[in-house]
Amino acid sequence: xxxxxxxxxxxxxxxxxxxxxxxxxxxxxxxxxxxxxxxxxxxxxxxxxxxxxxxxxxxxxxxxxxxxxxxxxxxxxxxxxxxxxxxxxxxxxxxxxxxxxxxxxxxxxxxxxxxxxxxxxxxxxxxxxxxxxxxxxxxxxxxxxxxxxxxxxxxxxxxxxxxxxxxxxxxxxxxxxxxxxxxxxxxxxxxxxxxxxxxxxxxxxxxxxxxxxxxxxxxxxxxxxxxxxxxxxxxxxxxxxxxxxxxxxxxxxxxxxxxxxxxxxxxxxxxxxxxxxxxxxxxxxxxxxxxxxxxxxxxxxxxxxxxxxxxxxxxxxxxxxxxxxxxxxxxxxxxxxxxxxxxxxxxxxxxxxxxxxxxxxxxxxxxxxxxxxxxxxxxxxxxxxxxxxxxxxxxx
Amino acid sequence: xxxxxxxxxxxxxxxxxxxxxxxxxxxxxxxxxxxxxxxxxxxxxxxxxxxxxxxxxxxxxxxxxxxxxxxxxxxxxxxxxxxxxxxxxxxxxxxxxxxxxxxxxxxxxxxxxxxxxxxxxxxxxxxxxxxxxxxxxxxxxxxxxxxxxxxxxxxxxxxxxxxxxxxxxxxxxxxxxxxxxxxxxxxxxxxxxxxxxxxxxxxxxxxxxxxxxxxxxxxxxxxxxxxxxxxxxxxxxxxxxxxxxxxxxxxxxxxxxxxxxxxxxxxxxxxxxxxxxxxxxxxxxxxxxxxx
Numbered sequence: 001x002x003x004x005x006x007x008x009x010x011x012x013x014x015x016x017x018x019x020x021x022x023x024x025x026x027x028x029x030x031x032x033x034x035x036x037x038x039x040x041x042x043x044x045x046x047x048x049x050x051x052x053x054x055x056x057x058x059x060x061x062x063x064x065x066x067x068x069x070x071x072x073x074x075x076x077x078x079x080x081x082x083x084x085x086x087x088x089x090x091x092x093x094x095x096x097x098x099x100x101x102x103x104x105x106x107x108x109x110x111x112x113x114x115x116x117x118x119x120x121x122x123x124x125x126x127x128x129x130x131x132x133x134x135x136x137x138x139x140x141x142x143x144x145x146x147x148x149x150x151x152x153x154x155x156x157x158x159x160x161x162x163x164x165x166x167x168x169x170x171x172x173x174x175x176x177x178x179x180x181x182x183x184x185x186x187x188x189x190x191x192x193x194x195x196x197x198x199x200x201x202x203x204x205x206x207x208x209x210x211x212x213x214x215x216x217x218x219x220x221x222x223x224x225x226x227x228x229x230x231x232x233x234x235x236x237x238x239x240x241x242x243x244x245x246x247x248x249x250x251x252x253x254x255x256x257x258x259x260x261x262x263x264x265x266x267x268x269x270x271x272x273x274x275x276x277x278x279x280x281x282x283x284x285x286x287x288x289x290x291x292x293x294x295x296x297x298x299x300x301x302x303x304x305x306x307x308x309x310x311x312x313x314x315x316x317x318x319x320x321x322x323x324x325x326x327x328x329x330x331x332x333x334x335x336x337x338x339x340x341x342x343x344x345x346x347x348x349x350x351x352x353x354x355x356x357x358x359x360x361x362x363x364x365x366x367x368x369x370x371x372x373x374x375x376x377x378x379x380x381x382x383x384x385x386x387x388x389x390x391x392x393x394x395x396x
Numbered sequence: 397x398x399x400x401x402x403x404x405x406x407x408x409x410x411x412x413x414x415x416x417x418x419x420x421x422x423x424x425x426x427x428x429x430x431x432x433x434x435x436x437x438x439x440x441x442x443x444x445x446x447x448x449x450x451x452x453x454x455x456x457x458x459x460x461x462x463x464x465x466x467x468x469x470x471x472x473x474x475x476x477x478x479x480x481x482x483x484x485x486x487x488x489x490x491x492x493x494x495x496x497x498x499x500x501x502x503x504x505x506x507x508x509x510x511x512x513x514x515x516x517x518x519x520x521x522x523x524x525x526x527x528x529x530x531x532x533x534x535x536x537x538x539x540x541x542x543x544x545x546x547x548x549x550x551x552x553x554x555x556x557x558x559x560x561x562x563x564x565x566x567x568x569x570x571x572x573x574x575x576x577x578x579x580x581x582x583x584x585x586x587x588x589x590x591x592x593x594x595x596x597x598x599x600x601x602x603x604x605x606x607x608x609x610x611x612x613x614x615x616x617x618x619x620x621x622x623x624x625x626x627x628x629x630x631x632x633x634x635x636x637x638x639x640x641x642x643x644x645x646x647x648x649x650x651x652x653x654x655x656x657x658x659x660x661x662x663x664x665x666x667x668x669x670x671x672x673x674x675x676x677x678x679x680x681x682x683x684x685x686x687x688x
Contacts, residue, residue: 128505160506231497275642276550279631280673297642328552330535385674
């Protein structure tokens with residue numbers, strides 16, 4: 001589950017991680033109030049206005065801007081709020097901005113030069129342990145750093161028996177070229193950051209940049225935080241951090257029905273039982289000359305109600321030209337699923353796209369008979385290859 | 397022989413009296429699996445499905461000699477159940493539970509490093525050795541006895557592959573569902589190694605998906621050590637980057653864990669890669685020179 005920057009920063013700060021301070025608002029008037037408040041609290045004379053959407057590369061799309069006066073705070077906030085922010089990580093339509101974060105300016109001049117670093121905490125899947133990945137090259141696209149200067153990216157793996165140790169924190173601060181006050185600040189920063197990651201059951205922290213200010217403070221200027229959705233039962237207070245406006249409305253609806261659904265932009269809808277078979281079905285659609293319109297794992301109980309909900313979700317997408325059902329019945333009996341399909345078809349009434357149903361496994365023959373005799377405009381097949389051929393035939 | 401489970405496995409079910417545990421234990425018993433009892437804390441001393449219920453795994457090991465455990469307990473308690481099984485001396489632990497927090501699995505993986513046991517899963521369909529033991533939630537009838545080993549991250553795609561193998565005139569020695577989570581006990585490589593060393597397995601089907609490096613690691617091992625033909629398939633060629641496709645581990649993070657990248661490495665390592673999931677059985681039959 002992804003959080004907004006402002007939510008991620010609040011979460012980090014609650015574990016003692018120093019952050020660039022800010023106030024989230026949803027109107028230009030409130031933005032000015034927030035700017036005044038920040039100046040009272042921090043003495044900042046400039047402000048940064050940052051669009052709050054779940055996508056990286058916000059600066060590139062014009063979603064992050066410096067304001068040097070209260071008038072600019074107001075006009076920039078007015079521009080960004082309500083815009084469709086297009087970044088390298090959004091779709092071409094972009095993402096509607098509902099909120100902006102008004103932040104203190106932390107790049108003020110002082111006794112030393114400022115420096116920017118990169119730091120993330122994530123699972124190393126090959127070892128089954130968490131690691132801190134960090135680099136001297138902050139504020140840039142980390143994929144580009146990995147490509148061009150891989151020797152500037154460092155890793156520190158955490159032993160689950162003892163957690164992050166003091167010497168590891170020092171090693172990170174040394175590798176980042178720090179000394180004196182900023183060195184001490186960095187060791188504290190890293191320790192607090194990892195503690196926050198561990199205690200909140202997070203799946204990813206990405207802080208880019210981590211800033212050394214001109215007066216040698218270390219702070220998170222941005223925060224990408226993703227929580228482990230499977231661990232939310234331990235963190236009930238995090239559930240309200242979900243912002244469904246950032247998600248595809250059809251996906252939100254599908255989730256409420258317990259369907260595992262991902263919206264894609266193709267022309268062949270599919271309903272499958274099991275995640276692996278669902279991905280394989282998408283692949284076979286592509287090979288048949290189509291493009292998958294979605295991923296949909298209907299789960300273990302493909303009864304009439306769920307089938308109907310799944311059909312309704314898929315058919316909301318007007319790009320769908322064919323609907324392919326692929327069920328391998330194990331414990332689920334194919335004839336029951338077939339009856340579910342017939343009932344769903346009759347309940348919905350106006351299904352205007354061809355329906356191809358592939359049912360294999362327990363009672364597959366009975367299921368095919370049931371569908372063939374239903375009088376509905378449904379093509380029924382048993383082999384996966386036959387299903388692919390039918391899709392190709394319809395699209396041709 | 398076969399691998400991991402067979403007719404001599406003494407199987408218990410953790411979460412025995414719950415809805416899932418009860419249903420699947422009955423199915424396993426019906427299949428002929430040697431289910432010797434189950435564990436539900438607080439219900440020890442009762443009988444369930446005509447088998448004894450124990451409070452702890454160690455009692456089940458002591459009283460009925462359990463050596464294999466199937467875990468059906470809810471996600472919040474599943475990590476604890478795996479560690480209890482390991483501590484009690486269970487040799488093969490198969491965790492079906494889906495949705496265990498990653499943090500719990502990091503602890504489990506660490507805990508198991510010095511224990512003499514094999515964990516399969518979590519978030520998996522289990523392991524089946526046809527005509528001997530069904531230790532999982534798969535439909536037993538699909539898996540006809542034969543000499544092809546299957547290792548897969550997915551449930552229904554395993555059934556699909558097994559069905560194709562049978563229709564192509566062959567059968568299954570053992571099928572291992574290793575699970576679709578980011579951290580799992582038995583890796584693709586370890587499962588492949590078991591099959592390479594199994595005298596009852598002649599060919600191996602390896603089914604993976606986007607995300608992680610398990611298939612790449614297995615492919616490299618096969619190139620160096622393989623002695624039997626391998627057919628591979630990677631699901632998710634059309635999956636978009638950065639989206640989780642059902643399985644918690646099925647997410648493309650970078651160029652290396654896409655389906656294309658994995659298939660390319662598998663080909664380089666001498667594995668026969670199925671472009672289409674409908675060709676898995678056919679390709680295996682060709683390698684085995686079998687005609688249906």
